[in-house]
Amino acid sequence: MTTSTPQTMYEKxxxxxxxxxxKGETPLLYVDRHLIHEVTSPQAFANLRFHNRPVRHPxxxxxxxxxxISTRSIKIDAAGEGAANQLRALxxxxxxxxxxxFDMGHKNQGIAHVIGPELxxxxxxxxxxxxxxxxxxHGAFGALAFGIGTSEVEHVFATQTLRQNKAKTMKIEVKGHxxxxxxxxxxxxxxxxxxxxxxxxxxxxxxxxxxIEALSMEERMTVCNMSIxxxxxxGLIAPDQTTFDYVEGKEYAPxxxxxxxxxxxxxxLKSDTDATFDAVLTLEAKDIKAQVTWGTNPGQVISxxxxxxxxxxxxxxxxxxSCVSALNYMGLTAGTKMTDIQVNKVFIGSCTNSRIEDLRxxxxxxxxYEGQQVVETIDAIIVPGSYRVKEQAESEGLDKIFTDAGFxxxxxxxxxxxxxxxxxxxxxxxxxxxxxxNFEGRQGRGSRTHLVSxxxxxxxxxxxxxxxxxx
Amino acid sequence: MEKFNTHTGLVVPxxxxxxxxxxxxxxxxxxxxxxxxxxxxxxxxxxxxxHAGTQVNPDFVINxxxxxxxxxxxxxxxxxCGSSREHAPWALQEYGFKVIIxxxxxxxxxxxxxxxxxxxxxxxxxxxxxxxxxxxxxxLMLTVDLPNNTVTCGELSFKFSLNEFQQYSLENGxxxxxxxxxxxxxxxxxxxKMPAWQ
Numbered sequence: 001m002t003t004s005t006p007q008t009m010y011e012k013x014x015x016x017x018x019x020x021x022x023k024g025e026t027p028l029l030y031v032d033r034h035l036i037h038e039v040t041s042p043q044a045f046a047n048l049r050f051h052n053r054p055v056r057h058p059x060x061x062x063x064x065x066x067x068x069i070s071t072r073s074i075k076i077d078a079a080g081e082g083a084a085n086q087l088r089a090l091x092x093x094x095x096x097x098x099x100x101x102f103d104m105g106h107k108n109q110g111i112a113h114v115i116g117p118e119l120x121x122x123x124x125x126x127x128x129x130x131x132x133x134x135x136x137x138h139g140a141f142g143a144l145a146f147g148i149g150t151s152e153v154e155h156v157f158a159t160q161t162l163r164q165n166k167a168k169t170m171k172i173e174v175k176g177h178x179x180x181x182x183x184x185x186x187x188x189x190x191x192x193x194x195x196x197x198x199x200x201x202x203x204x205x206x207x208x209x210x211x212i213e214a215l216s217m218e219e220r221m222t223v224c225n226m227s228i229x230x231x232x233x234x235g236l237i238a239p240d241q242t243t244f245d246y247v248e249g250k251e252y253a254p255x256x257x258x259x260x261x262x263x264x265x266x267x268x269l270k271s272d273t274d275a276t277f278d279a280v281l282t283l284e285a286k287d288i289k290a291q292v293t294w295g296t297n298p299g300q301v302i303s304x305x306x307x308x309x310x311x312x313x314x315x316x317x318x319x320x321x322s323c324v325s326a327l328n329y330m331g332l333t334a335g336t337k338m339t340d341i342q343v344n345k346v347f348i349g350s351c352t353n354s355r356i357e358d359l360r361x362x363x364x365x366x367x368x369y370e371g372q373q374v375v376e377t378i379d380a381i382i383v384p385g386s387y388r389v390k391e392q393a394e395s396e397g398l399d400k401i402f403t404d405a406g407f408x409x410x411x412x413x414x415x416x417x418x419x420x421x422x423x424x425x426x427x428x429x430x431x432x433x434x435x436x437x438n439f440e441g442r443q444g445r446g447s448r449t450h451l452v453s454x455x456x457x458x459x460x461x462x463x464x465x466x467x468x469x470x471x
Numbered sequence: 472m473e474k475f476n477t478h479t480g481l482v483v484p485x486x487x488x489x490x491x492x493x494x495x496x497x498x499x500x501x502x503x504x505x506x507x508x509x510x511x512x513x514x515x516x517x518x519x520x521x522h523a524g525t526q527v528n529p530d531f532v533i534n535x536x537x538x539x540x541x542x543x544x545x546x547x548x549x550x551x552c553g554s555s556r557e558h559a560p561w562a563l564q565e566y567g568f569k570v571i572i573x574x575x576x577x578x579x580x581x582x583x584x585x586x587x588x589x590x591x592x593x594x595x596x597x598x599x600x601x602x603x604x605x606x607x608x609x610x611l612m613l614t615v616d617l618p619n620n621t622v623t624c625g626e627l628s629f630k631f632s633l634n635e636f637q638q639y640s641l642e643n644g645x646x647x648x649x650x651x652x653x654x655x656x657x658x659x660x661x662x663x664k665m666p667a668w669q
Contacts (some may be wrong), residue, residue: 019661020654026636028651032669040505040556053648068502082502089504126669133555147555149583159651165634168579197489198549201578231552233578238615254668262668297489297552318488318548325487335505375473415510418554439493439553442514447633 006272008169009236010204012143013269019161026163029088031083032126034061034156035112036099038086038421039068040131041416044154045093055157058098058143058417062121063090065103067132068420071383071410074105076283079421092109093287097157098219108251110386110412113137113351115152117221117435118388120250124239124266129156134351134436136227136242140220141247142239144204166279170203171271174211176285181470183361184219185353185434185453188226189291189301193285196319197299201231203279206271211285212237217246218355229298238270291468292338293438293451296324300438302338304456304468310334329440330448331428339466344382347429349410350417353434353454354385359393362454365469370464375407377428380461381408381423383415399403419443430462472588475646478569479614481541483533484606490546491553492580496562509558510565530624545602546573551580560584570615572622574599585637586647590615592622592631601627615640 005016016031021027041063046303048055055061065087070078077084087104092099102109108119113134116122121244122138128145129135129332131153138145152162192199197360207220215223217384218239244263254262254449281301289303300322302309311323311334329333332341348354348362359382374380382402384390393399417435425431425447434457438449452460459467478624500512512524518534520526527534533541550573560583563571571584572592586592592608592615594602605611605624614623617638622629633641640647651658 020657024635025637026634028654028658030658030665039501043506043557046504046506051648053652078504086502086504103636123668131555131557133553135555149557149560149579149580149586151557151583151586155648155651158648159655159658160662161651163636164650193627198552198575198577201549201575228553228579231549231577258667261666263665265668297491322488418493418498427569429484430576437491437493439491440647442493443517445497445522 006275008271008275008277009142009206009238009269010144010167010169013125013127013142014166016125017224018227028161028164029127029164031129031156031160031162033121033128033271035116035128035130035459036061036063036153037066037112037132037136040150041093041152041153042086042089044157045097047154048157050099053158055097055099056160056410060160061099061157063099063101064109064112064115065090067414067418069104069413071413071415071423074411083421099293107387110388111351111354111414113225114354114385114389117141117217118250118386120247120253123247123253123262124243125269129162131167133228136235137221137225137234137351139227139235139242140195140217142236144234144236146234157255167204168202169231170200170205170279170281171277172205172207172281172283173209174207174283174285175209176211176286177214178211178288181455182288182290183453183455184222186288186291188223189293189298189451190288192230192298193291193301194281194283195230195299197229197297198231200227202265203232204234204236205232206236208238213240215302216357217242220255222352226298229436239266260375269438287289290453290456290468290470292456294330294332295323296329296339296438296440296449298436298438300326301451304338304466305471306338307331308334308336339468341450342465343430343432343460344378345425345429346378346457347383347416347431347433347435348381348454348457349383349385349415350435351385351414352436354389356389356392358434358454359384359389359398362458363398365458366401366405366462367456372405372462374461375464378461380406381410381416383410384412398410405462411424432457432466472644472646473647475588475590475617475641477614477616478542479612480569481538481540482543482602482606482611483538483541484603485532486544486547486603487614488547489549489552490560492556493553495551495559496556497524501556501558506561507565509562513566519579533582537610541566543567543570543572545599545606546571548575549574550576552577557577557583557587560587560589564589571597572602585641588641590617590641594622594629594631598629608635
């Protein structure tokens, strides 16, 4: 691309997808890839039918069943009639509109944000949307990826475009290298702890710096996944050799000469050296410790070697009040050591942390506790992100490591991250969860969620409390 | 989508920051294939004392009899954060809200509101504080005038702004899909120039 003004990656993605910016209208962007699932699509299909409109490019849309499926059975009605209705509706809609669907038990089935990358549906330099806020995950590839509402799902179906206002840009640089045992989850939680849960509202964030470049693709996905948790429209990481190596050879990825041309284009995507951002945040990687949330939004997070904060620690009146209500909901007392907090549930899964590297990391921790079992009073479940992840994990014997230690090894799905199926916490349950949201009631009415990395979740299952694995 | 012009209604103050879409409409109520049936479950965990939703929580502000007919929700900062579920604005709308006023909204929620014809109004923190004060003292009726971008109550008048096209779409009840389909030739011309890998 030749241009006189230095551009950020976001601006390049914007420009290469701008179909039209008509006077008085919100700019129209082209959508390359649309991922859909059973929960946020039925009303969009219904409107298409009402207006007698087709899906313009059914080949650009891929459907999966993930949100409310059972993790115990591949039967479509195993998670109740409401779920089954939506799943059946998705199957009918996909058939009627010519969309490829990975239905119950299909080898490609899994969480949308896990299967997109692993199948090569997620490509750098593209715009990817899905009726799910964690679509930001795909930004790990240098794709502009964001969650949309059902009216927008319908708009993409009918036109393969979306109207979008241009966001502001924020650069988040993580300098240097993280210490041993610090995961991608710790990096993103530490970032959110700094910005607060709405710190990037109105922005598209670009993560950069040595600590980000050193991450594997799966780790980058974990970082970008939680961009929405501090309000960002999307998160981006510049594609590099790590990205190209990951994409090459994937089932739906371009092949041969087309792939080679793609790599040339993708290489030019990175922000120009002197591009300016509307906001910049810098973190020193060496300062990042293992993180645990103590409150009811992901910004309420602290190092595992810290203590539960007190409302007095906050000067901002809104944060102070949020702290009071969070401590009350979470049943925590200020000053308690994070490592003294006992849990009775453990969930390892979700589009944030259910990929093979996450499962390997969790299994590695289990092995460190040689022969020790999950605490008897704790229910600990492991939910792989997709059938491919599940198969890979089983081929490496990870399932055996988990089940031998007393974890339950489940079928893929979104599961307890949002509890739309029967994987729901009871009132008062306290859960070490590798998911992305610790909102009140998110995993079940009155339940208490602590967001952590897969390593920390595995350790909590075996010890009964949070552990500073790096102490 | 219905056209929005002016609306006069009673304000219910929900003085809580970071109200997320899980609070607005919990996940167990998302298993529908229609756009209706969400209003009764709005703010379920706060509105009802029991999981089944049979015991109304008398302390939750929306349940107070004096706010029974409220159609304007005055909310804390970062309203609508979290999930992209359009079920959240559907639930608010079906309950009877026409307007949500806050100092800030989460991006996806804000767009979803516009797309369903529920007017999200951003005012400054000072203005929001003033409105919370007024609504604490007495029942507050506000008039929202979209064409003139004003929120008024007697002598008091605040300006708000919307993106030009969003304002036009709300005022005219534009079918956004139909609008874009009229530009199919432009979209096709764009597609013709896309690289092979894309």
